[in-house]
Amino acid sequence: MTQTRSLIDENGKRTDGRTGDQLREIRITVGVIKNADGSAFIEFGMNKIVAAVYGPREVHPKHMALPDRCVLRCRYHMVPFSTDTRKNPAPSRREVEISKVIREALEPTLMLEDYPRAAIDVYVEVLQADGGSRCAGITAASVALADAGISMRDMVSACAAGKVDDRIVLDINDTEDKEGDADMPVAYMPHLEQVTLLQLDGILNEDQFNQCLDEAVIGCKMVYEVQRKALMQKYFHNETELKEEQ
């Protein structure tokens, strides 16, 4: 890729003023869609994404049902006004792929065998895109699943790391994604310490790969804190223990 400008200035600041190990600002609101069983709205930098979960519910068409476990269906979609030039609302090749990787990132955490012959539908709708939308989508979907009361082994937090101007940086934004050297989205279960998604676009050597993965896992742990806080706020107004009634 031809690099036209420096993405990190002499003070070590990136195009949006962050240092190499800083995340963009994250805000999560739980329960924004009343019609859904669980939902979440995430603002991850300039990304604005709604995730809604329906189910477990009856499977239609019925032949899709599995006798021993639940079917997980995910749909990642970008609305036409989410990018600067209009995006065709028909599912693109990229959206089909991201729908699949989101499903596979969430599947290991869900206890699907608890709901045989049923289906869980996860809708991730990108209202405004700014690089790293699959990570933000997974993060929001995980909160929405917890809000829906579906049994989960752990939360799933996602964050990308990458290589920009030969430096490993956390949470790649849109410009760095397009003009940088490598982008590595990672989804991670923070308590079980397991990776559920790892993609890599670009070239890294072994040291860089390890450094990138470590950096992304640290990012996921920071994202998890925001997820947890959002759920605690919605359900318990940030209290941690039940106060006994007298």
Add this chain to the structure above:
Amino acid sequence: MQEIRRKYVVPGDRIAEGNFRTLFNVIRVGNSIFATRIGIAEAGREGVKVIPLSGIYIPRVNDIVIGKITDHSSLSWEVDINSCFSAHLPAQDVFGRDFSPARDDMGRELATGDLITARIIAFDRTRDPMITIQDKDLGKIPRGEFIRISATRVPRLIGKRGSMIQTIEYATRTRVLIGQNGIIVVTGRDLEGIKLAVRAIRMVEEEAHTANLTQRVKSLLGVSDSSLSDTPQVAQPQIGELQSAIQEVDEELNGMEGGEKV
């Protein structure tokens, strides 16, 4: 006796470490026990569990549920019980063993849209639940105000030994039928009373996990503590059956309210 600690948890939170029994909504990974749902975690002598605060209704045998007839085939009715599985009510349950699809008109007995109180007689992972209406206090519900709440809030709405629901019924002069699946039917002569009861039920649903809820419900209903001493201690016969079936779950909660009684 070991003290029971109650902590608010989200999925993945570590509740306890060590040799505890895992009861429900928890998993063991190595030596640690993690929550699998949002709720109130209890680590006590009998084991570790999480009382969930969200989620759909999963049928259990002997649960009393309120359902809506959605369709019927020649041999059974299909009933929506607010779950991911729709229940089946066999026609023989209503017409007796000599039921004949050619002779008996199923639509006349129970039409699509009718509400019924039923008991779950069979359910496992492989089949949809089967229900019956052949029992005391089961059958068609003729009238009432229909409310749908989360099934996870039902034990809180009933309260310890039925205290919460009795308070609501007594103060609003209504009858409240509660299904374990979160469907509620409120009946009464007085429209204002029904409206007030619905508001109280909604309040319990929204604030189920908070402390001193009974006090707030009482102040919403405008009843003082002293006037409640007149509350009948025995539940009205119509809902008596329902409440005894629900008692089991109530005891599971094991005094979320900390010794609160009417």
